[in-house]
Amino acid sequence: MMIKRKFDFFVIGGGSGGVRAARVAASRGIKVGLAEGWDLGGTCVNRGCVPKKLYSYSSHFSDEFNLMSTFGWKSFKPKFSWNKLVVNKKKEIKRLNEIYKGLLKNSGVEIFNDFASFEDQYTVKVGKNLIQSKLFLIAVGTKPRKLSFSAQKKIITSDDAFDLKKLPKKILILGGGYIAVEFASIFNGLGVDVTMCIRGRKILKGFDDDVIEHLSIQMKERGIKFITGSFPNEINFENKKFNVHFKGKKNLKYDLVMEALGREPNINSLKLNLAKVKRSKNDSIIVDNYFKTSNKNIYAIGDVIDRVQLTPVAIAEAMHIVNNIFNKSKKSFKYSNIPTAVFSNPNFACIGLTEGEARKKFKKIDVFTSHFKPLKYSLSKLTDKVYIKLIVNSVNDKIIGLHYLGENAAEIIQGFAVAVVKGLKKSDLDDTIGIHPTSAEEIVTMKNKN
Incomplete structure (x- = not known):
């Protein structure tokens, strides 16, 4: 039997943007609910910025150990424990999850630990609840984009990289964006033989050419290899190795292959068509200058609208939209000068x-x-x-x-x-x-x- 509930403002997605919007809206004295089927904090806290930065810190220690003797310290060969890093990372993420949960509850936000999908323009289904709300906010973020190689089920993405059972000796990273570059540096610093494969000629498209050229040189000097202007036409897995096929080139073998080929809107289960919410060609949700979708009662912010995919931007968008809605103002959001x-x-x-x-x-x-x-x-x-x-x-x-x-x-x-x-x-x-x-x-x- 379905339970019917009513809210003034209901947020779909418990990432940084969704949580901030829910908390600020609840502080206005209205009835607010939030649905999140995974852990609170979204990609950034659980599978993105936070664990990535922790792993980046870990990978930089190899430089510090190499510098020791030049500053007079007796050098030694340190022993790295991947399992210890993973365990400690999980503890920190769990702590942050609980903080997010406490912040929402203390603000008066009712949390639904399940995924939401639209039933019509005014109703969502969350577990056994049918929820109607005057206003909805979609803040579901994105997920890693995947290809369809024969060995696809064994190929990892950034979601999987933080919890590997063991470090590979040799890894191929497909992609040249910031996720690919960051993981290449992390694995390299932890002693893994790293190769990056990109379709184009350079990494980090959209950043300053000269700076990226200098970064590429330094990554190469650290031992990271690059395959440019080429891409696998097939990857299969046999004899505990990934066999990577390139057209007209010799096949290469790796212990692990990682796809870091960008991200796509995490909207598959939302049933946006039932809510009459329009999407762009890349499936991102279309919004106007005030984050309103094609349904006047539904708003969207964060990575799912594909403007600037950064956690602080999603938080700023959340603050902006709540102020606009409840102060009844019409201020557009400025995306200039974002560090x-x-x-x-x-x-x-x-x-x-x-x-x-x-x-x-x-x-x-x-x-x-x-x-x-x-x-x-x-x-x-x-x-x-x-x-x-x-x-x-x-x-x-x-x-x-x-x-x-x-x-x-x-x-x-x-x-x-x-x-x-x-x-x-x-x-x-x-x-x-x-x-x-x-x-x-x-x-x-x-x-x-x-």
């Missing part, structure tokens, strides 16, 4: 335009670069170098792009992002005294234009 990072080794982070984008948008720009070996590596054989690119609108002196490749890039760019958003000028940097000796001081001392 982002790739947790590769070395790290890369940026805010603003690439040089190519800037040249198309502005008549005249100035580009400043700096490339150097940081002091930390000066006593060692490590070849990592910092690369910084600063892009300035020559007309008004404003910073329109800042790109940093090097250790702690994300932490550095996060601070500068505030200033860039507020209209930072090159003259402001020139007037700033740097902290010496640091790598980041180069940002305020660059004088030579390209």
